[in-house]
Amino acid sequence: MSTIQLIFMITIIVSALFLIAIVLLQSGKRTGLSGSIGGISDSFLSKGKAKTWDSILEKLTIAVAIIFVLVVLATNFVTPKPPAVDPTDLSGIEVGEPEIVVDENGEPIVEGDEPVEGDAPVEGDAPVEGDEPAE
Numbered sequence: 001m002s003t004i005q006l007i008f009m010i011t012i013i014v015s016a017l018f019l020i021a022i023v024l025l026q027s028g029k030r031t032g033l034s035g036s037i038g039g040i041s042d043s044f045l046s047k048g049k050a051k052t053w054d055s056i057l058e059k060l061t062i063a064v065a066i067i068f069v070l071v072v073l074a075t076n077f078v079t080p081k082p083p084a085v086d087p088t089d090l091s092g093i094e095v096g097e098p099e100i101v102v103d104e105n106g107e108p109i110v111e112g113d114e115p116v117e118g119d120a121p122v123e124g125d126a127p128v129e130g131d132e133p134a135e
Contacts, residue, residue: 008075015068022064026057 001009101109 002078004078005075008071008078011071012068012075015064015071019061019064019068022057022061026061027054 103109
């Protein structure tokens, strides 16, 4: 990870935590029917809202959110992309020769072909020593 990526990542984490704190510090806005019944929207106190604590937090929220988005986008441009891989290119794959195991007759033994003790013989199987002939 390069130095600029590290700086961007720290900036993202700090701005995310700061954004969470700012949003939690803001008081809820009373809009709609409940705000108009309470008279909050047209009161004398709402005239000086530009200088209130909530106004400052609202502007700070917008600024930090913009910084957060810009740093995330900048991080995307700075981060190196992995090289594109052609899914049909098998040049890097090493394939070894399969090991062929043969029985005493020279016939290849395929994995899973060995009889399991207690298995009933299937028609066409060679009789195994100790098996009783099928009727």
